[in-house]
Amino acid sequence: MESMGRKRAYNWYISLVAASCMVLYGYDASVYNALQNSDHWKAYFNHLDTEMVGAVNTAYTVGAIVSGFFFGGPVADYFGRRVGMAAGCIFVIMATFMQAFAPQGNIGCFIAGRVFIGIGQGLALTAGPIYIGELAPPHIRGKIMTFWQMFYSVGSFIAYWVSYACGQHLDSLGEWDWKMVVIFQLLMPILILAQVFFIPETPRWYIKHGAKFDKARNSLRRVRETEQDVEDELLAIREAVEFENEAISGSYAALWKDRSVRKRMYLALIINAGQQITGQGTLNTYSSIVYKKIFTSSSQINLINALNATFGILFTLSCAPIVDRFGRKPLLIVGAIGMAICMVIVAAVETETPTLPNKAKSEPVGISIVFLLFLFAFFYKPSWGATVWIWTSEVFSMNVRAQAVGMASQTQNVANAIVQQFFPTFLNNCGFYAFYMFAGINVLLALFVWWFIPETKKVALEEIDVLFGGSNHVEKGGDLLGVEDAHHTTVGADRAGSIDNKAAADHVQEVKV
Known part of the structure; x- marks a missing residue:
């Protein structure tokens, strides 16, 4: 518990x-x-x-x-x-x-x-x-x-x-x-x-509207337990938004x-x-x-x-x-x-x-x-x-x-x-x-x-598209950003944005604004 x-x-x-x-x-x-x-x-x-x-x-x-x-x-x-x-x-x-x-x-x-x-x-x-x-x-x-x-x-x-x-x-x-x-x-x-x-306003809205990464980060810091949690989720959101901005309307x-x-x-x-x-x-x-x-x-x-x-x-x-x-x-x-x-x-x-x-x-x-x-x-x-x-x-x-x-x-x-x-x-x-x-x-x-109706419990928001035959926005956005292992928010993870590969976590330092 x-x-x-x-x-x-x-x-x-x-x-x-x-x-x-x-x-x-x-x-x-x-x-x-x-x-x-x-x-x-x-x-x-x-x-x-x-x-x-x-x-x-x-x-x-x-x-x-x-x-x-x-x-x-x-x-x-x-x-x-x-x-x-x-x-x-x-x-x-x-x-x-x-x-x-x-x-x-x-x-x-x-x-x-x-x-x-x-x-x-x-x-x-x-x-x-x-x-x-x-x-x-x-x-x-x-x-x-x-x-x-x-x-x-x-x-x-x-x-x-x-x-x-x-x-x-x-x-x-x-x-x-x-x-x-x-x-x-x-x-x-x-x-x-x-x-x-x-x-706080949602970090996804801050990133989507004006790429306000500092404000998004501050929002996440108010609700996530560790700095690693914050950076992991921030990167996942950035990847998803990057793909959505580039590839879809x-x-x-x-x-x-x-x-x-x-x-x-x-x-x-x-x-x-x-x-x-x-x-x-x-x-x-x-x-x-x-x-x-x-x-x-x-x-x-x-x-x-x-x-x-x-x-x-x-x-x-x-x-x-x-x-x-x-x-x-x-x-x-x-x-x-x-x-x-x-x-x-x-x-x-x-x-x-x-x-x-x-x-x-x-x-x-x-x-x-x-x-x-x-x-x-x-x-x-x-x-x-x-x-x-x-x-x-x-x-x-x-x-x-x-x-x-x-x-x-x-x-x-x-x-x-x-x-x-x-x-x-x-x-x-x-x-x-x-x-x-x-x-x-x-x-x-x-x-x-x-x-x-497909089951959606515990699926990260940025990766839910795959349940419906769509692209994984995190993976696609990671490719656009050059992230080595973009798939770091696994379906069914116990927390948003859990990192499987430390390279992706380290990469967030490069994309901070």
């Missing part, structure tokens, strides 16, 4: 600052769900029909898709990963005020706020995982990225417990029962802004022209879209509507949502000790199969049991369904929740990483927008038979991973 030294602890700290961007996503996805359980919010906006309920949610995804596809990558690439995270936080702060203080009945202003939050999260959710992936050592990269998804659950945790607390004081709060829930969204972006410019066109990158892009788009059509995205946005078909008490529904978010944190943390031990692929397969089984049983229990005169289910049936949906989250959180982000953040080379991660992650919102727009009407017309659809999707996702 590795010791937690001062620099390793600092590596965890800066990674958790970046991972806090995911709290923005988790809070926003959950806050709209919570608002749908507030009678004051419904009355404030004149009781929206199911199509408009879906449209309000879709507005967020439109902003996130546009931002993630077209702005997240360029901002993170040209201005830095830290600027990308900070810009996203600023948009979220502005949007929070737009939503909380929208004029009564003016759903357009509320929707505009949702679009702005989507834009902000498109920026932050592109830069955050790239930052973590580029500074975390390979052998703990999976563990650290687990906290990226875990912080989504933290966002849900805050939103649902604030909603539950406000729901206990409806008479005294009035319409502030939902405004308080919205305003609490300011908490995390303010905390991120207070820290983000005090953490860093534009969006490279995502489709390079066969190896194109293959990764297809795979990343599919599993990121798959993450949102497992059923979890729908449950997180519309669980209040789902539970209203089982329970009649709004307070009870708020409590169930809050408990679900609480357990979500624990379920996600279970990924940390196993993702780098068993790998990404087994987690995705087991998770998909488990989710499919849960969805089949949930649909069967609800549709095959009698409904009481008050249009609710009996208490035992209700408890069974809640347990099964919690079990669904148990399978989802460490697998398609956390592992999809881990895999996506580590499979792309430096020249296209920002653009690719931004586009792939926002495919989640493309899928989300499609499903979330029709799901309220689908659920209203078909009831829990809709969950059979999610069961089938999860089976297909398990088969897809089995056949097409």
